[in-house]
Amino acid sequence: MLKFNLLRIFGEYLVFLWRAFTNREPLRIYWKLYIDECLLIGIDSLTIVAITSTFIGAVTAVQTAYNLVSPLIPLYIIGLIVRDMTILELAPTVTAIVFAGKVGSNIAGQLGTMRITEQIDALEVMGINSISFLVLPKILAGITMYPLLVILAAFLSIVGGYIAGTVGGLITPDEYIYGIRADFIEFNVAFALIKSFVFAFLITTISAFQGYHTRGGALEVGIASTKAVTNSCIALLLADYLLAELLV
């Protein structure tokens, strides 16, 4: 029964995506919506992403230094580990969880409220494809802005590691800089960006799906927001594993 239910929900999700990308309104209509969503999804997320990524980098540097017990291991390893952990996992994945919490719940709450106050019905009565009109700009803004946020998060995380390492006396600035430049694999950056596109798509579409199908009142809008965050996190962790298996 549970398996059947999951399959049904997945089928509905696919139909939802199909409707978001087909029978669109003229493209001129989406431009302003896209810019608005970019501001909401991207610019409004800067502060939280900056704070979390800086501290994650700092904590990674401190934890790595704490675990380096052998004097045979050079200290520049701290910089190298901060860099690789940041680019491969912390910047795209941990930021995605923060992003799901902030943007995902916002999308589900917005669409859920529009649903229960009949604003979505009003669009449908006018002959507008409400899914495409409301969701497509969010998806496009998500896959535009989230990779930029990931790049910023990676940069700030490495800077956070540098500050924590050098101010705390764990590593010299030269060692840290040497560490973050040593054995650099360019593909890791591409891998992080591929992840960020996939995660942004999953978070925006799953959250929109939850919000769009809200039924009831304020309580159900709250439930939809919670489900949006939970389901997005599960989906992005699953996608993280699958991408690691496929691309590494």
Next chain:
Amino acid sequence: MIEVKNINKSFEGKQVLFNISAVFKPGTTSMIIGGSGTGKTVLLKSIVGLIPPDSGQVLFDGRDFYNGTREEKKALRQEIGMLFQGGALFDSKTVEENVRFPLDMLTNMPMDEKMDRVNFCLKRVGLENANKKMPSELSGGMKKRVGIARAIVLQTKYLFCDEPNSGLDPLTAIMIDNLIYEITKEYNITTVVVSHDMNSVMEIGEHIIFIYKGAKLWEGDNESIFQADVKELNEFIFSNKLTRKFKVG
């Protein structure tokens, strides 16, 4: 003219509409009345295409809504205006943007023409100075009036109103009823109003359909409704002291 033919609708095995047929004429305010949960709103939403019926036809001046192509449906929808129970105004847009929204989405009108039309419609509903207000700054009655302005901005041929005066004080409710009635006459619109408010029925009910447990039990007008010999309708009409006094009188 809207023709509804043999509409049936079920939700999860429970039938909520039973073989409903009706004709709604232009220039007439038709009302669908009945108690809560009898299927009035489901019927209205089936007519406007928000809840597709399991069987039956809805014809807008002979055009079959459910058997039309996507383009035909879209064209037809542009002739339909709907006033929702809570107004359904877009929270993030001003009054002016809300009313202009159908024009922005569905026409290629130049901005000055759009603004002329928006200002005309806002003036028509008595809100000429509310252009820049946000929906959160409006009273319930004002929201309904903005909803009406948005519904008629495309020079609508068919107007649907779901409980237009719910949550309003009696005076504002009558004002909204009269506004709907006047607009119907002025533009020869086919108007269908869902309501359970007997004041509205008396005020504007030129053509009334009484729905009971998903079936049409009676059809007439606000003159004949008090002479109707239908037990369920009489229970509905004379459910309060005021109408009971009227009956005795």
